Amino acid sequence: MNVNQLKYFIEFVRTRNFSKAAERLRISQPALSLQIQKLEEEFEYQLINRTKKPLGLTPEGELFYEKALKIVQQIEDLSNLSLEIDENHKGKLTVGIIPTLSPYLVPLFVDEMKKKYPMLFLDIVELNTEEIVSQLTYNELDIGILSTPLKAKNIGFVPLFQERFYLYVSEKHDMYKIEKVELDKLPLDELWYLREGNCFQNQVNSICQIPELDNTNLSFRYVSYSIESLRRIVENQGGMTFIPELATVNVPTENEDMIKTFEDPAPLREISAAYLKTTGLKKTAGLLLDVIVANIPSRMRLNDKAKPIDTKIRL
Structure with a gap:
């Protein structure tokens, strides 16, 4: 053998x-x-x-x-031992990040990582949760950044921060005039959706008690893969959609009034780093996590009293 x-x-x-x-x-x-x-x-x-x-x-x-x-x-982990020991922090770190987070998170940390660790090459790819878990299992990723809680065999998690959910409402909609939204009063037939099965959408479904797409009697629904595309739909066609907290940073000043908060307790999601338990959290991955946490707005730091929405993903 x-x-x-x-x-x-x-x-x-x-x-x-x-x-x-x-x-x-x-x-x-x-x-x-x-x-x-x-x-x-x-x-x-x-x-x-x-x-x-x-x-x-x-x-x-x-x-x-x-x-x-x-x-x-x-x-394979043993073959990379010299990189873990090296104090110059050089080599390659392969990172998978879920699409509902990557466009907003990466700009927060990538410049500082390049300045602090110029010899460490970051290879970042957008992957869904199942792809991240699979590629961690087969040593194709060093670390994943995704939404938790979720269950996956032989995968460990390090909670990093929490993101509130916000509602993005068209100026044409009656709810545009409301400052704080009550979840039980949301008109579900006017929500624009992410693709079913996405962990973000699973959480939205849980928040609103929304039925599976195949079981609904609603007359029309637009299904997208991108939060940004849903924002554009709301801006141009009306209606509303859920967006995560980091996505609100990219909203132009003239559209900031379209962002609506929820009545307390506001729903939120937990963002964690995922790694393979067999090999443990790599030193270079730990450096990345430290930079990420340092660059997250203080209001998004972990709060033990807040309960995140379950992703409903079991792998």
């Missing part, structure tokens, strides 16, 4: 397809099949249930996968 064989098996489990796994690994399909076969022969039990479609794992294969994944994670 060697480490490459373990990596081949892990990639197969990830794709559940020999052709796709071989393509990702840049080897031939017969070579991949042969290496996994050798693992099965060495351990004298079947890892893959080849009678299933799509292919599945045997109970022994499931157990083998969990242990193999931990071994590969630790070996």
